[in-house]
Amino acid sequence: MSDPALSLRGVSKRFGRTLALDGAELHVQPGTIHALLGENGAGKSTLMRIAFGELRADDGVVALAGTNREWSSSADAIAVGIGMVHQHFTLVPALTVAENVALGDRGFWGGYTPARAAERVRKIGTQTGLVLDPTARVADLSVGAQQRLEIVKALARNARVLILDEPTAVLSPRESAELYGWLREFVAGGGTGILITHKLREALTLADDVTVLRHGRTVLQSAVSEVTEASVVTALLGDARGPRVGSARRSPRGMRTDAPVVELRRVSMKDARGVLRLREATVAVCAGEILGVAGIEGAGQFDLLRILAGRRAPSSGTVTLPSRIGFVPEDRLRDAIVPTMSPAENVALHDARHFRGHMPWRELESEAVAIIAEYDVRPTDSATIGALSGGNQQKFVLGRELRGSPQLLVVENPTRGLDIRAAAFVLDRIRSAQDSGCAVIVYSSDLDELLTLAERMLVCHAGEVREVPVEMEAIGRAMVGIT
Amino acid sequence: MSRARAWREALPVGAVAGALLLVAVVVLVSAGADLRTALSALWIGSLGSRYALLSATLVRATPLILLGLSVTLAFRAGVLNIGAEGQFIAGASAGGAVALATAAVLPGPVSLLVALTTGVVAGGVWAAVAAELRRRFGVLEVISTLMLNFIALYGVSYLVHGPLQEPTHVYPQSATLPMVARLPFVFDGQRLHVGFILAVLLGLALWYVFARTAAGFRIRITGAGAAAAASAGAVDTARVSFLAFIASGAIAGGAGAVEVTGVTYTLFERISPGYGYSAIAVALLARLHPVAVIGAGVFFGALEAGAAAMQRDAGVPSQFASILEALAILGVLAVDRLRARRQEAAP
Known part of the structure; x- marks a missing residue:
């Protein structure tokens, strides 16, 4: 050789x-x-x-x-x-x-x-x-x-x-x-x-x-x-028994209603240059349901998810959203956490707009401790969030966003860059949020992940949003615009 | 903070201080000064005597602390306000003019209060120009505030050659404030005025705001992670940085009014020998911690007062202070960089 x-x-x-x-x-x-x-x-x-x-x-x-x-x-x-x-x-x-x-x-x-x-x-x-x-x-x-x-x-x-x-x-x-x-x-x-x-x-x-x-x-x-x-x-x-990888889709146990908690009707979005990013999207999601979203880079899903998470207002159309929304954006280092700050401060980040007067640091500290314990964030005594690995940051963000049981959870690429164990953990938590009646919207660039999670699928292509069957073939075709 | 962590924080600071002392000795020796005379002048002229401390060091430290806090507030909010100098001059001019105009008609304390308030407002207005340019047109505040510094400088030059010039029209400065419109001294026979106490209280207050209050938290997250503050926290970061910018200018303006009513009692062109720029160094040396700004301001004040004494007694050029100040900043930056690298390297 x-x-x-x-x-x-x-x-x-x-x-x-x-x-x-x-x-x-x-x-x-x-x-x-x-x-x-x-x-x-x-x-x-x-x-x-x-x-x-x-x-x-x-x-x-x-x-x-x-x-x-x-x-x-x-x-x-x-x-x-x-x-x-x-x-x-x-x-x-x-x-x-x-x-x-x-x-x-x-x-x-x-x-x-x-x-x-x-x-x-x-x-x-x-x-x-x-x-x-x-x-x-x-x-x-x-x-x-x-x-x-x-x-x-x-x-x-x-x-x-x-x-x-x-x-x-x-x-x-x-x-x-x-x-x-x-x-x-x-x-x-x-x-x-x-x-x-x-x-x-x-x-x-x-x-x-x-x-x-x-x-x-x-x-x-x-x-x-x-x-x-x-x-x-x-x-x-290693010898420790691995977590389930890509466990099969199953029917949710939790309560679900047919009244949608999220509704978008003919929602369009233009960017700063006046280019139409999203054209007349109509979306409805019920409690206890997982909706998958797919699309190639720049197909409009970025704006769609931000509108669904209440982070951005559309140029036209009507939007109905619940009051408690959890949002896990894909660029967590930029959009979800302040890496130089402590876990408690990053917990506070979530409702930063609503605090008045003094910050309840003592309660925030114990909430951070609770999230770190419940979501298995390691090491548990990190002084700043930036010192954690990507997977542990993601677990922390998910824990924070699911705190106070939101009615809607919007997640982008939930397991990107995570190892198998952390990824399985995150998917598990998303499912249990669903079981407790939370409506979940997941975008992922990993189609396998969407297929294991989603009960319904939307595909974005060139600003158009379409519902497709939850099948690899159908999703793949819709992503490249074949109808 | 645990004891171990406190040590880890303190150790590099000690190392920098030691290195500074060493460099100071090398510079002095290479400048051909008699080391003994020079160092003793530095000590006695800064902290080593009651007079030096209360009439030179702390008087000098007062504008540095106030402006250092102004810079700290802006930088913490992610606003690179380089304009403390201009805002200081605006506050000094407006405060001085109002004090001169009202001292004769209003009771002393009232006149003083009006003058200080006017300084605060003028500094805020001066900063608001840059803040509005940033908010509306995205003009970089580093450039706009620097330009506004020059406008302020030429503005005060015009004032003391024109409308505010003293009655004899000989000197390029304003008339002298009457006794009633001056800030009271803290101790009899010493030049230290109550402005220093204001500066210390403001430092503590700002620390409290940052550490404990919701508004302070919003300022910190806007500076440390604007995108996350806007996305995860739904904070209107443009508004937060706009308001912090103006507040920063207001503090600088107040510092100007304090300087006129507490130290110079008259307005002239060089009312600030670059305090606004030194203050950036003070804030950075304190690593943007409001309480540390008090210490850093006193340190710079002591260096400058001591350097003046060295020039007098040992013939060492007073630029010596600037050398040490610059080295202190470089040392702190190097320590920060090393620490960041160590954190990056660790997985």
Whole structure:
């Protein structure tokens, strides 16, 4: 067998008191797609940041094509052909596509001209099929296009080993399929791909090999052909019995009435530039019902959900909403929490408008403690919400929004970026809210998730909202506008 | 706060203070000053004598504390008000003019009260110009407030050369306030006026507002996470930052009126030797904590008073104070950055 394209041996890394990596191993054969799996905090991202030169290992060896390497920064890793696409994009929104690609080129007199930079983007586009308009401003690109740009950036520096950190977390199913199709071609052409993901099924259909990390140790290294979904889940979760994954849809036990608690009638929404984002949407949701919403990026669901959550007023149409609404937005770091503040302050955030006079901090503290206990937020004594992992932040936000039993819960991408255990927990809580008579509206870019949760489905396409049967096929067709 | 956490907070501050002292010695030695004379002048001129403390340091600290609180309020609300300088001058001019006009007709305390109120209102109005520009047209307040500082400066220059010039028309300054329209002293024979007590009370009050009240909480979340405040809390963040902006200007204006009625007793062009800019440093050094602003203001006041004494007694240029002030800020920023990095690195 040839030397691995990238090899990490016995890598350890300590942050303060926590040992993030404990002798982790990863060996990636050239010309393969390698899936790196693990729960939140298992050390996947840390390991890849070490491979990419962003962090230094305390111990262990990084080898590229059989040669031991030491990076002093990611520039060294880029120079020898490693590229990384981070989960959170590293683009400059105000610059154009070509300028973003040219950023980071070496040399002061490097001969940058707009024409040459644009030419390079076009050339990569024709060679790889990752077509982008070099003159478009990044701020105007869709999320899928931004992701393509991140890959083009890496390819422009001749990356042969490409690390993708949760690449499909923000993509619609169609965009994900496109990305994976491209990745296969890249690998067929001699490139090597490393895929960090939470989506087990995707990883197992796409990858050639799989490595599983748990608590900073490598617990499984195998060809995908030799593992089963069940054996990977066992490796991910350890001996403890895993939670139900994707448990089947079931009929709700709770009370339900046929009188809708939420009603939108012929609701339209224009954005600041006067472009119609949502056209005459009519929606009704009853208590104890879960309504699923799907749509590709920019199809109108963003505005629809904010109108349903009472966060935005429509341009026209009538809206009937209950008084108590819980809302879990998809960008929780920006829209749901203040990361620098304490749990109690983040509890207070929820009704910030309604407080008068003095803040009842003592009660808020005990409410925060109650949410942290009931929703299994760990660690339990975090001084700020920002210090929690994404999954724990999500559990906290959900706990806060479900406090005081709302009549309506609006949730966007409830399990994005969460590990299996946290995701199962969140879905469970959404179901129990439903059981207690709460109307639930869920948007997700993960269709499997919608299929397990929703009893009725709405699909947005180009601002039109349609109800469709709860079937993969029907939803997928409606999302791309086939009627 | 647990004891361990208190230590963790205090340790970097101690480290910065130690580094400052070291740099101070190096600068003094390299400037060729006699170290003993210089340091003793610095000490005696700032905190080491009753006179220095009560007639120099705390007098100097008063506008720095008030303006530091003004900046703190704005920054906490997410408003980058660089205009404390201009709002201070507006308050000093309006307050001074009203004090001069009313001292003869109203009883002393009433005249004083009217003058201080006018200063507060003038500072608020000066800030409201920038606040309205921001709210209505999205004009960046960093730019508008900085521009308004220059307008205020030229405005006061016009006043003291024109309508408010003293009766003999010789000096570019206003007439001197009569005794009755001046702020009373705290101790006999010392220059410390009641403005200092006002500043300390305001610092405590602002702390209370931030920590305990609903309005203060809304100000803090608007500054720390405007999108979350608007989305999760349904707070009208534009309104909160608008009002905080004006309140910030009002405090700065009040500081100007306090300076005229408590220290200078007359209005002149350089009524503020850059207090409004030093105050940004004071607020940052205090890490936007109102009670810490009191300490940071006294620290800067002591440095400046001590530096003046060093210049007198040891021939060390008074810019020495500015060097130490700048270093203190850099030290605090470095500590903050390190702390943020440590938090980022931890998973």
